[in-house]
Amino acid sequence: xxxxxxxxxxxxxxxxxxxxxxxxxxxxxxxxxxxxxxxxxxxxxxxxxxxxxxxxxxxxxxxxxxxxxxxxxxxxxxxxxxxxxxxxxxxxxxxxxxxxxxxxxxxxxxxxxxxxxxxxxxxxxxxxxxxxxxxxxxxxxxxxxxxxxxxxxxxxxxxxxxxxxxxxxxxxxxxxxxxxxxxxxxxxxxxxxxxxxxxxxxxxxxxxxxxxxxxxxxxxxxxxxxxxxxxxxxxxxxxxxxxxxxxxxxxxxxxxxxxxxxxxxxxxxxxxxxxxxxxxxxxxxxxxxxxxxxxxxxxxxxxxxxxxxxxxxxxxxxxxxxxxxxxxxxxxxxxxxxxxxxxxxxxxxxxxxxxxxxxxxxxxxxxxxxxxxxxxxxxxxxxxxxxxxxxxxxxxxxxxxxxxxxxxxxxxxxxxxxxxxxxxxxxxxxxxxxxxxxxxxxxxxxxxxxxxxxxxxxxxxxxxxxxxxxxxxxxxxxxxxxxxxxxxxxxxxxxxxxxxxxxxxxxxxxxxxxxxxxxxxxxxxxxxxxxxxxxxxxxxxxxxxxxxxxxxxxxxxxxxxxxxxxxxxxxxxxxxxxxxxxxxxxxxxxxxxxxxxxxxxxxxxxxxxxxxxxxxxxxxxxxxxxxxxxxxxxxxxxxxxxxxxxxxxxxxxxxxxxxxxxxxxxxxxxxxxxxxxxxxxxxxxxxxxxxxxxxxxxxxxxxxxxxxxxxxxxxxxxxxxxxxxxxxxxxxxxxxxxxxxxxxxxxxxxxxxxxxxxxxxxxxxxxxxxxxxxxxxxxxxxxxxxxxxxxxxxxxxxxxxxxxxxxxxxxxxxxxxxxxxxxxxxxxxxxxxxxxxxxxxxxxxxxxxxxxxxxxxxxxxxxxxxxxxxxxxxxxxxxxxxxxxxx
Amino acid sequence: xxxxxxxxxxxxxxxxxxxxxxxxxxxxxxxxxxxxxxxxxxxxxxxxxxxxxxxxxxxxxxxxxxxxxxxxxxxxxxxxxxxxxxxxxxxxxxxxxxxxxxxxxxxxxxxx
Numbered sequence: 001x002x003x004x005x006x007x008x009x010x011x012x013x014x015x016x017x018x019x020x021x022x023x024x025x026x027x028x029x030x031x032x033x034x035x036x037x038x039x040x041x042x043x044x045x046x047x048x049x050x051x052x053x054x055x056x057x058x059x060x061x062x063x064x065x066x067x068x069x070x071x072x073x074x075x076x077x078x079x080x081x082x083x084x085x086x087x088x089x090x091x092x093x094x095x096x097x098x099x100x101x102x103x104x105x106x107x108x109x110x111x112x113x114x115x116x117x118x119x120x121x122x123x124x125x126x127x128x129x130x131x132x133x134x135x136x137x138x139x140x141x142x143x144x145x146x147x148x149x150x151x152x153x154x155x156x157x158x159x160x161x162x163x164x165x166x167x168x169x170x171x172x173x174x175x176x177x178x179x180x181x182x183x184x185x186x187x188x189x190x191x192x193x194x195x196x197x198x199x200x201x202x203x204x205x206x207x208x209x210x211x212x213x214x215x216x217x218x219x220x221x222x223x224x225x226x227x228x229x230x231x232x233x234x235x236x237x238x239x240x241x242x243x244x245x246x247x248x249x250x251x252x253x254x255x256x257x258x259x260x261x262x263x264x265x266x267x268x269x270x271x272x273x274x275x276x277x278x279x280x281x282x283x284x285x286x287x288x289x290x291x292x293x294x295x296x297x298x299x300x301x302x303x304x305x306x307x308x309x310x311x312x313x314x315x316x317x318x319x320x321x322x323x324x325x326x327x328x329x330x331x332x333x334x335x336x337x338x339x340x341x342x343x344x345x346x347x348x349x350x351x352x353x354x355x356x357x358x359x360x361x362x363x364x365x366x367x368x369x370x371x372x373x374x375x376x377x378x379x380x381x382x383x384x385x386x387x388x389x390x391x392x393x394x395x396x397x398x399x400x401x402x403x404x405x406x407x408x409x410x411x412x413x414x415x416x417x418x419x420x421x422x423x424x425x426x427x428x429x430x431x432x433x434x435x436x437x438x439x440x441x442x443x444x445x446x447x448x449x450x451x452x453x454x455x456x457x458x459x460x461x462x463x464x465x466x467x468x469x470x471x472x473x474x475x476x477x478x479x480x481x482x483x484x485x486x487x488x489x490x491x492x493x494x495x496x497x498x499x500x501x502x503x504x505x506x507x508x509x510x511x512x513x514x515x516x517x518x519x520x521x522x523x524x525x526x527x528x529x530x531x532x533x534x535x536x537x538x539x540x541x542x543x544x545x546x547x548x549x550x551x552x553x554x555x556x557x558x559x560x561x562x563x564x565x566x567x568x569x570x571x572x573x574x575x576x577x578x579x580x581x582x583x584x585x586x587x588x589x590x591x592x593x594x595x596x597x598x599x600x601x602x603x604x605x606x607x608x609x610x611x612x613x614x615x616x617x618x619x620x621x622x623x624x625x626x627x628x629x630x631x632x633x634x635x636x637x638x639x640x641x642x643x644x645x646x647x648x649x650x651x652x653x654x655x656x657x658x659x660x661x662x663x664x665x666x667x668x669x670x671x672x673x674x675x676x677x678x679x680x681x682x683x684x685x686x687x688x689x690x691x692x693x694x695x696x697x698x699x700x701x702x703x704x705x706x707x708x709x710x711x712x713x714x715x716x717x718x719x720x721x722x723x724x725x726x727x728x729x730x731x732x733x734x735x736x737x738x739x740x741x742x743x744x745x746x747x748x749x750x751x752x753x754x755x756x757x758x759x760x761x762x763x764x765x766x767x768x769x770x771x772x773x774x775x776x777x778x779x780x781x782x783x784x785x786x787x788x789x790x791x792x793x794x795x796x797x798x799x800x801x802x803x804x805x806x807x808x809x810x811x812x813x814x815x816x817x818x819x820x821x822x823x824x825x826x827x828x829x830x831x832x833x834x835x836x837x838x839x840x841x842x843x844x845x846x847x848x849x850x851x852x853x854x855x856x857x858x859x860x861x862x863x864x865x866x867x868x869x870x871x872x873x874x875x876x877x878x879x880x881x882x883x884x885x886x887x
Numbered sequence: 888x889x890x891x892x893x894x895x896x897x898x899x900x901x902x903x904x905x906x907x908x909x910x911x912x913x914x915x916x917x918x919x920x921x922x923x924x925x926x927x928x929x930x931x932x933x934x935x936x937x938x939x940x941x942x943x944x945x946x947x948x949x950x951x952x953x954x955x956x957x958x959x960x961x962x963x964x965x966x967x968x969x970x971x972x973x974x975x976x977x978x979x980x981x982x983x984x985x986x987x988x989x990x991x992x993x994x995x996x997x998x999x
Contacts, residue, residue: 002950003950006948020966021940024916024940024964024965024966025937025940026963027917027918027959028916028918028921028965030959030963031959031961031963032936034960034961035922053936054937057937059937060941063940063941063944064940064941064944067945067948068948
């Protein structure tokens with residue numbers, strides 16, 4: 001240990017050390033000289049004799065240094081220093097190679113850091129290690145992350161391996177602070193919520209056990225930094241201040257740290273309340289029990305120290321299975337999903353994220369391969385130019401291993417520079433992305449930074465890519481140097497003609513071209529798919545439709561709520577410019593509306609249909625007229641529930657006969673019955689999805705007002721949107737009906753959100769494909785140019801013999817086109833295969849889409865011409881006289 | 888004066904032992920050590936003078952000696968080496984080991 005410390009101390013001051021040794025030895029020599037002079041030698045002789053007495057000083061100094069350093073380390077350092085010489089001897093090549101690698105590593109690291117951030121990171125401030133989210137999969141493969149609070153309490157009481165275990169649910173509430181009331185998102189959380197997340201509050205404290213009991217006297221709340229800032233003006237005395245939640249008095253006891261909006265991105269909170277306050281906060285309109293035990297909650301927990309995920313999974317699944325057995329007919333399989341801010345549930349990111357990641361892993365590998373092939377070609381070119389140098393080195397006794405080490409050192413120097421540049425690149429781009437990407441509703445500034453900024457994982461990932469890059473940079477030159485015969489190169493003079501380029505470099509170009517074709521084809525397919533989706537007829541006119549979502553959480557009774565909703569509809573309908581207004585329970589969103597089993601008769605096989613509750617004029621607000629039957633009525637009907645269904649469902653349930661007046665059973669148990677009063681045309685009412693023939697059931701809201709705490713209104717308007725929005729705000733605002741607005745969006749922007757992921761995918765793919773094609777074209781250009789230079793003599797002779805410049809040009813272009821055609825064939829075959837894999841993401845196009853492939857071929861023909869144009873021109877302008885003279 | 892650059896005519900490790908012994912009676916600089924060895928051995932043991940320095944570095948690395956800068960007899964900067972406690976212990980151990988070795992060699996040679 002001490003030896004190691006002494007060694008380190010030596011390394012830190014090795015320059016000093018060498019100088020010291022020199023002084024010391026010189027003193028020694030002078031003493032010896034003095035002694036010899038005393039013995040009678042003349043001073044000049046004494047100097048020489050003293051030097052002889054010392055022997056080989058260089059060797060002594062070298063050995064002294066050797067005592068302190070570790071041999072192989074020293075040699076490796078020497079190699080690196082000599083490798084760094086590439087910077088001086090070939091700056092252009094190094095710069096190009098570093099830039100190419102830095103771009104591809106940086107680009108991929110950015111993608112990785114964003115995807116990694118969204119898919120894997122926990123919420124800010126949460127210690128995500130060893131945390132798992134509970135998730136259930138049913139026999140149809142549908143994933144659910146929610147269970148009742150009752151279910152949660154039973155698991156939490158028994159689970160020993162996954163403990164503590166938290167539960168939380170999301171409720172839109174009306175938050176009253178002083179005079180103002182606003183719609184905010186509340187998290188109703190189990191008592192151990194903050195403890196499980198290991199989250200430190202910025203101010204105040206978390207709810208105590210007493211405050212979390214159902215019979216607790218007062219309501220307590222923890223608020224976000226945002227509410228503290230915006231509603232309390234960062235007041236220092238915020239703890240103990242009061243506010244109202246859905247009209248109930250509550251006391252602020254804590255403030256969460258900045259950026260923390262709850263453990264899940266999908267459900268971001270503004271305020272946290274103990275779960276026990278559920279009956280007070282959520283006014284049950286169902287009138288059954290207090291609703292507390294049926295409330296669906298997300299569940300996550302932390303592994304006990306020393307427990308593996310498999311053990312915890314086994315224990316929790318056993319407990320859960322027993323609970324399910326007692327209450328359900330079919331058992332849903334429980335899995336522990338590693339906790340992240342997006343894990344669990346059926347959110348878009350959770351369900352599609354994996355596929356997204358897979359597509360981009362492939363793209364990463366492809367672009368990396370293309371760039372590596374290009375850089376390998378550059379390095380190979382250098383190796384060709386250095387054949388003589390290598391031959392001389394070898395003949396002077398330099399071993400193969402030494403040459404490999406030298407080339408490897410060059411590769412490492414290039415890769416390390418590229419890695420560093422890539423990290424800077426990724427850092428900057430991620431920062432830009434974070435400021436460009438729209439924040440989730442209600443998130444604080446800086447929130448996106450947390451998710452997108454590269455962390456140590458990203459740096460490691462980039463190191464991995466850089467290592468691959470090193471190997472590819474070095475492999476070609478090493479192969480080349482290894483197999484190279486010595487004699488011809490030693491015989492040839494300094495300016496010997498470089499002979500034919502290896503097959504290797506041509507194959508590398510073909511590899512680049514075929515992989516670019518693959519990327520371009522896939523990107524093309526994605527664009528085609530997107531344009532089909534965008535141009536798709538939704539079956540209704542989404543333009544000029546505004547969706548206003550309001551919170552009805554503050555209203556207790558059903559009748560009162562119905563009255564308020566009626567009032568809202570009437571007031572909105574009277575706004576200037578508002579043509580038709582209707583009420584809906586659910587507006588289009590990320591996921592489809594809830595799907596339920598529908599049967600014409602109890603004995604029938606069920607058909608699955610999306611269910612919504614709507615008001616009068618639902619078809620009309622979409623710009624549609626009923627196929628047959630009549631519209632839902634405004635007032636409750638005495639004879640039971642009425643419903644509209646779409647044409648496809650009608651044809652499926654009652655083929656060949658009129659569905660009007662018939663009754664259908666809705667739900668797995670068939671408990672809810674409704675009479676069909678009208679048929680609406682087929683349309684993508686809930687937004688576009690993979691399912692091309694969706695079924696819909698629309699219950700009349702007048703008969704059966706849903707119990708949710710939110711309601712939406714569709715407003716079809718004429719004239720200007722901003723006026724309409726201002727009008728709606730005014731109507732619902734404090735001076736009007738004073739109902740908290742949750743969101744105000746156009747139908748089109750809502751629908752665009754649904755295709756956001758495929759859109760992003762297509763854009764990213766296109767960006768990568770463009771880059772890949774440019775790099776491959778440059779690669780092709782350099783190879784064609786190189787070939788042309790090699791054949792200058794041939795062209796000169798041919799021109800002298802009377803060949804026309806056009807002939808020469810076309811022969812150069814033919815050489816280039818040969819590479820392109822091979823690339824096109826291989827790339828085309830590859831993309832057929834990959835197209836099959838990403839079929840799930842593509843809508844409307846088959847992986848063999850002819851238009852796409854024809855366009856790709858045309859594009860490649862164009863880039864080939866670009867790549868060959870300059871070399872061809874140069875070839876046709878070779879001066880025959882000069883060539884012949886040189887002969 | 889017989890000059891060798893490498894002390895190959897010494898048993899391996901003997902040079903370090905001799906240096907440690909030379910320093911046993913007080914600190915010396917490099918020249919001092921060489922002179923001490925020459926005088927003490929009546930000119931029989933002459934090491935290649937610069938070969939002394941790698942050996943001294945090894946002793947420094949092992950912590951058996953420590954060095955201090957001072958002034959030489961002719962007023963130049965010289966490094967004076969001094970035994971450490973560990974160095975003394977090492978000297979005793981190496982001396983015992985050397986005696987054992989020489990004894991063994993002697994016994995072999997004394998065989999008739």
